[in-house]
Amino acid sequence: MFPHEEVTMTADPRALAELLEESQDTHADAMRPTHEALDELVDLGHSSASEDATANRAFHEEHQRSLRTSIGGATLLGAAGGAALVGVLASAASAASSSDVQILQTAASIENLAVATYKTALTLPYIGGSSANPVVTKFAQVTMGQHAQHADAFNAAVKQLGGKAQTQPDPAFVPVVNKAVKGLSGVTDAQGALGVVGLAMELENIAAETYVKDTVLAKSSTNKALFASIMGIEAQHVSVLLAVQALLKAGAPQLISLAPGTAAALPAAAGSVGFPNAFYKTNSAAPANQGAVK
Amino acid sequence: MSKRSKSQKQFAGTEGELISMTRELDELHHDVGMPIMAAGVSEMIDSMGAVPQATNRQTSRRTFLMGTGAAVAGGAALFAVGASPGLAAAATRGEARLHSVSSVDAAAFPPSDLKGDLAVAAVAASLENLAVFAYNAGINAALAGKLGAVPPAVKQFAVTVKSQHTQHAAAWNGVLTGAGKKKVTITNPKLTPTVQADFAKVTDITGLAQLALTLETIAAQTYQAETSMLKSSAAIGLSSSIQPVEMQHIAILYYVLGEYPGAQSSAGTPLAFNPTSQAV
Numbered sequence: 001m002f003p004h005e006e007v008t009m010t011a012d013p014r015a016l017a018e019l020l021e022e023s024q025d026t027h028a029d030a031m032r033p034t035h036e037a038l039d040e041l042v043d044l045g046h047s048s049a050s051e052d053a054t055a056n057r058a059f060h061e062e063h064q065r066s067l068r069t070s071i072g073g074a075t076l077l078g079a080a081g082g083a084a085l086v087g088v089l090a091s092a093a094s095a096a097s098s099s100d101v102q103i104l105q106t107a108a109s110i111e112n113l114a115v116a117t118y119k120t121a122l123t124l125p126y127i128g129g130s131s132a133n134p135v136v137t138k139f140a141q142v143t144m145g146q147h148a149q150h151a152d153a154f155n156a157a158v159k160q161l162g163g164k165a166q167t168q169p170d171p172a173f174v175p176v177v178n179k180a181v182k183g184l185s186g187v188t189d190a191q192g193a194l195g196v197v198g199l200a201m202e203l204e205n206i207a208a209e210t211y212v213k214d215t216v217l218a219k220s221s222t223n224k225a226l227f228a229s230i231m232g233i234e235a236q237h238v239s240v241l242l243a244v245q246a247l248l249k250a251g252a253p254q255l256i257s258l259a260p261g262t263a264a265a266l267p268a269a270a271g272s273v274g275f276p277n278a279f280y281k282t283n284s285a286a287p288a289n290q291g292a293v294k
Numbered sequence: 295m296s297k298r299s300k301s302q303k304q305f306a307g308t309e310g311e312l313i314s315m316t317r318e319l320d321e322l323h324h325d326v327g328m329p330i331m332a333a334g335v336s337e338m339i340d341s342m343g344a345v346p347q348a349t350n351r352q353t354s355r356r357t358f359l360m361g362t363g364a365a366v367a368g369g370a371a372l373f374a375v376g377a378s379p380g381l382a383a384a385a386t387r388g389e390a391r392l393h394s395v396s397s398v399d400a401a402a403f404p405p406s407d408l409k410g411d412l413a414v415a416a417v418a419a420s421l422e423n424l425a426v427f428a429y430n431a432g433i434n435a436a437l438a439g440k441l442g443a444v445p446p447a448v449k450q451f452a453v454t455v456k457s458q459h460t461q462h463a464a465a466w467n468g469v470l471t472g473a474g475k476k477k478v479t480i481t482n483p484k485l486t487p488t489v490q491a492d493f494a495k496v497t498d499i500t501g502l503a504q505l506a507l508t509l510e511t512i513a514a515q516t517y518q519a520e521t522s523m524l525k526s527s528a529a530i531g532l533s534s535s536i537q538p539v540e541m542q543h544i545a546i547l548y549y550v551l552g553e554y555p556g557a558q559s560s561a562g563t564p565l566a567f568n569p570t571s572q573a574v
Contacts (some may be wrong), residue, residue: 142554146566153567208538215534221522228521228534229567232514235538236545236556243549263550264445271450271550275542278458279465279535 109291111151113169118144208234239274422463
């Protein structure tokens with residue numbers, strides 16, 4: 001266990017104290033391209049209203065198959081899943097919805113799960129409490145807010161296409177996350193922080209990989225642009241969490257800091273641990289209709 | 295001990311663990327990432343519809359894979375376009391060999407024989423070449439002691455990122471050669487003068503990191519913008535597999551600079567949606 005005094009570090013007050021306040025101001029600016037894109041999406045949605053139901057069903061069936069791959073592919077999130085989930089989850093997807101609606105609903109379900117996970121994490125003393133590293137706390141708060149914005153954007157796109165907003169978390173991963181959270185009971189602060197970081201990293205990576213794949217699967221260019229505007233943000237979350245995880249594992253939580261001079265003290269490996277692959281993979285992507293509304 | 299002094303305490307004793315972790319990640323990259331990339335590019339070549347003959351395509355695939363291997367090994371040789379003496383000289387002092395400094399009109403790039411997705415591939419390759427060139431110049435300037443003290447993590451960052459950009463360039467050039475076109479071996483003509491000017495002003499690691507941040511941001515936003523403009527699914531897939539990696543580079547650069555490690559406005563406010571205002 002790391003002593004609390006080592007976990008609590010100085011953050012850059014200028015950079016961090018104003019983040020959440022400013023976020024509200026810039027949210028509208030950042031969302032403007034999304035709203036403009038949604039206008040195009042409405043047109044596309046109307047034109048695709050007569051989309052062949054057979055094609056939708058084929059999309060649904062194809063992703064039922066890929067669902068099995070997804071559950072087996074994820075590490076922590078896949079380990080506690082198992083094939084028993086497949087039947088339950090497959091029935092959740094609606095073969096009547098257009099493929100883009102299903103993709104968007106699944107994306108919203110992943111975002112909902114991420115919001116819930118960060119919200120829970122922030123109730124833990126070593127993430128959101130007095131013993132937490134302030135940089136980690138602010139990261140969790142900002143990231144939770146970003147996921148909420150992502151969910152809103154995906155659901156806005158769904159509704160404008162005539163679909164139902166997805167307000168529930170991804171059903172495939174909920175029991176796994178719940179189990180992981182229960183597993184944090186009774187652990188040390190250091191173990192707990194590592195557990196939360198690991199879980200968050202998996203969720204973020206699934207989101208990033210899913211959206212990378214969705215840029216190909218989505219039919220409308222507007223939806224492609226929406227996924228593209230978010231996938232890199234999730235990848236950045238992964239990158240930060242990889243770096244935090246490495247520093248925690250190395251027993252150097254004091255280097256999780258934005259204070260001037262920190263970079264000079266970082267070990268060499270910290271310079272590359274945040275981007276392990278030159279090309280982002282998609283083998284852990286969630287099946288495109290996994291979180292579709294029935 | 296104050297919080298500040300603790301935060302700057304030199305890391306010691308666990309370097310081996312981090313190095314081991316990095317080695318595992320690197321091995322994972324070569325085991326998983328490269329085959330996936332190669333497969334994706336092969337698929338892209340198939341779907342581009344610009345390859346005259348199947349035999350040519352097969353040859354091109356082999357050529358691409360060989361080229362990728364050479365690039366990973368650090369043997370890429372770039373032809374810089376209009377590189378400034380400082381940048382060119384810095385880049386020459388190292389593994390990258392500057393064979394030619396010539397002038398290409400930005401308006402004439404990409405070449406007129408490249409249309410659609412192939413034109414995008416050419417621009418992407420030129421951006422990656424520029425990034426490789428800039429990182430190489432920065433590394434060599436640092437090694438020459440011109441940028442002051444260089445933190446180990448910053449050096450590791452530059453070397454690793456340069457390798458990844460080299461692989462990105464090789465992937466796009468694999469697409470071009472797979473379609474029977476010439477590789478793009480020049481740096482992006484539109485941006486090179488600006489990078490030249492900016493590099494000439496770099497006097498320390500912070501300045502270099504800020505220049506790198508600009509290049510990575512342009513690359514990430516360009517790929518992002520391309521996602522909704524490309525026609526080939528495989529091209530979209532390749533572009534989308536690179537954009538998040540450039541975004542990760544950005545996150546770590548911000549961290550090194552002591553700023554919030556993510557996409558942000560000019561005022562430093564984190565953004566939930568990455569913009570495309572700096573795309574080329």
